[in-house]
């Protein structure tokens with residue numbers, strides 16, 4: 001029997017340091033899920049890792065249903081006309097010219113590539129908090145900051161597919177250089193690695209934080225997950241860093257809300273595990289910056305699917321692309 005209800009899809013999101021993979025049914029339920037560290041040193045290693053993941057899930061799929069296609073999200077610019085990944089700002093050592101073709105050839109599967117934030121938006125729109133809405137912006141905050149935009153009930157991709165690069169909005173004209181080459185992008189203050197950088201700067205001046213332990217010799221560096229956990233556990237300095245991060249995000253969001261007048265903005269990605277500690281200052285700053293009527297008509301919420309928005313969106317876009 002091969003009904004649509006029986007159809008399965010693989011969703012994969014390349015999250016910078018991690019790859020998240022899930023097996024998903026045609027209504028967005030997650031049947032299997034795993035997270036692995038990314039092989040990011042060489043293109044060949046990343047290609048074989050993606051092929052291996054698809055093969056592994058392909059072998060495990062038959063007990064659940066019929067596997068149809070896979071969707072892969074990458075943190076970069078994908079050209080809609082050529083289907084090539086053109087820029088991966090946070091994985092500059094990876095050349096992606098033949099990534100999609102190589103994976104389809106090796107696995108014999110239909111595979112669609114898209115920007116990770118677009119897929120997060122698609123997931124929340126089809127299966128999460130934005131179901132039934134027409135004008136929605138999804139913002140993902142992790143290793144980078146991206147956004148996916150839905151306008152008038154359609155994904156807004158721009159002329160060549162590059163729309164939504166909110167993380168590369170200039171937020172500080174005198175700021176530091178961004179991975180994209182510009183100066184003072186939102187990402188240079190509010191992405192995971194830059195939250196770590198700002199936390200480290202504060203720790204030099206203030207040793208009361210629980211994260212001061214990272215100045216002792218250790219087997220690893222501080223990560224943004226450590227700061228998220230510290231903030232949740234009540235560490236005041238970590239909370240101050242997120243409050244400031246919310247201030248930067250709110251500055252960018254105020255402009256975006258004035259520009260597009262959306263009915264909902266969703267925040268997702270690994271940093272959003274910190275929840276209201278970040279969401280509240282984002283909302284407060286946005287209220288200061290946006291036109292009142294634009295702000296009043298826009299719900300600003302956390303992703304309902306949490307860290308799974310992207311993999312679910314990847315699978316569901318594969319469902320809708322290969323009917």
Ligand SMILES: [Zn+2]
Nearest residue numbers: 168178180185
């Ligand atoms: Zn940038």
